[in-house]
Amino acid sequence: MNYWLVKSEPDAYSWQEQLKNNIEPWTGIRNHQAKKNLQSMKAGDLAFFYHSNVGKEIVGIVRIVKEFYPDPTDPDHKWCCVDVQTVCTVPVPVTLKQIKTIPELQEISLIKQSRLSVMSITPEHWQLLCQLGQVSSQDIDK
C-alpha cells in the first residue's frame, strides 16, 4: 500500500465536484515526474486531495481504483492517467500554512517541490496528516 498526494486547482476541479462524481479519471498530468508517480500507483492506494492556489489545504482522501492507462485528453497518447474514487472528506482541512509550522513535515514534497502535482507521501507523514485532519481509521477502512 502506497500513499500519495494529488493537487487540483478548485477553479478547475474541486473536491465538491469530486464528491458528486465519486469516480473520476485523473487526467491532464503533463510533467514527467508526476507521470512516473502515476505509473507507480497501485489499485487500492490512497491519496490526499489538495486544493492548490485557492484554499491551499488538504480537503479529502481518494482511492486509486484503476491503474495507469493512456490519458484520453492527450492526442499523442504519450501521457497517462488513473481513476480515483472518493473515500472521505477530511473533517478538518490541513492547510499548507499549518504544515509549514510542523518540524516533522518540512521534508514533504508539498514543500520541497512546490510545483509537483502528483507526489508520494511516506506512511509516517500520512498518519500524521490524518491526525491533523482528524480523519478516523473507520473513514478510510470502509
Add this chain to the structure above:
DNA sequence: GCCAACGTTGGC
C-alpha cells in the same frame, strides 16, 4: 551539449 529565452505552476 550548452545556455538563454520563454512558459507554467503555485505561493504570497
Add this chain to the structure above:
DNA sequence: GCCAACGTTGGC
C-alpha cells in the same frame, strides 16, 4: 500582480 522554481524550446 509579483516572483521563485522549474521545465521546455531552440539557436549555436
